[in-house]
Amino acid sequence: MTVLRLLGYPVSNYVNIVRAALIEKGLEHEFLVTRSSQEPTFLQISPLGKIPVLETSEGALTETVAILDYLDDAFPDVPLRPETPFARARARQIINIVQVYVEAQVRQLFPGVFMGGENLATTEVAVRSMLDRAIAALARLLEPGPFLFGDRPMQADLFTFYNIDIADRVTRFTYARSIVEEIGGLAQWCAAMRARPSTGTVMAEFETSFEAYLAAHCAPYRPDEYKRSLSNA
Numbered sequence: 001m002t003v004l005r006l007l008g009y010p011v012s013n014y015v016n017i018v019r020a021a022l023i024e025k026g027l028e029h030e031f032l033v034t035r036s037s038q039e040p041t042f043l044q045i046s047p048l049g050k051i052p053v054l055e056t057s058e059g060a061l062t063e064t065v066a067i068l069d070y071l072d073d074a075f076p077d078v079p080l081r082p083e084t085p086f087a088r089a090r091a092r093q094i095i096n097i098v099q100v101y102v103e104a105q106v107r108q109l110f111p112g113v114f115m116g117g118e119n120l121a122t123t124e125v126a127v128r129s130m131l132d133r134a135i136a137a138l139a140r141l142l143e144p145g146p147f148l149f150g151d152r153p154m155q156a157d158l159f160t161f162y163n164i165d166i167a168d169r170v171t172r173f174t175y176a177r178s179i180v181e182e183i184g185g186l187a188q189w190c191a192a193m194r195a196r197p198s199t200g201t202v203m204a205e206f207e208t209s210f211e212a213y214l215a216a217h218c219a220p221y222r223p224d225e226y227k228r229s230l231s232n233a
């Protein structure tokens with residue numbers, strides 16, 4: 001029997017995407033709480049020292065998109081990618097936009113929001129400018145009904161949900177604006193995503209670990225002060 005072991009920390013949006021995918025696919029797995037690290041032993045399984053890492057019977061994998069594709073190829077019973085080439089490409093288009101033009105942007109602001117550091121005003125301006133373009137793109141692309149492709153969440157839903165959750169926290173804190181509200185039309189999708197048992201499991205652990213993480217970093221961000229439409233409406 002194939003043993004899957006996910007290494008990661010429940011505060012990580014990327015770890016949570018993989019964890020939700022494992023649950024949505026009904027795959028038995030172990031979750032081992034692990035922080036990112038530059039230790040030589042960790043770099044042997046995670047070349048950049050990042051989480052998530054998925055340990056499989058064939059070896060260890062990193063990079064969330066690669067892990068998601070591996071899971072779908074190796075365990076096709078509950079696919080998380082649409083069937084047709086065009087829909088599949090469209091799903092990957094959404095994932096790419098979210099990863100590069102939303103997540104990688106707001107990540108630059110994590111130090112001043114979640115880590116007790118400071119963000120430069122110039123960084124805030126540059127990030128906002130790219131987010132504005134990404135928001136307009138996603139408003140054009142996302143057509144949830146209530147999910148993005150079909151009647152259950154797929155890769156694109158999970159990738160968008162957990163990344164936009166963290167992005168919404170950052171934009172509310174930094175700009176007093178909500179990326180979720182600005183994309184628009186996501187209320188039913190958010191509710192449908194929140195109703196998934198996978199979301200319940202993953203977000204429950206996120207909330208607890210996140211509180212501890214913020215306290216440990218003396219972060220200015222307070223989840224209760226930023227009422228949100230996404231994970232805890």
Ligand SMILES: N[C@@H](CCC(=O)N[C@@H](CS)C(=O)NCC(=O)O)C(=O)O
Pocket residue numbers: 011012013014015036037048049050051052062063064065
């Ligand atoms: N491109 C990677 C990003 C993963 C990532 O940035 N993980 C963060 C935690 S959310 C991390 O390990 N950060 C530590 C570091 O960058 O050294 C993926 O898709 O998995």
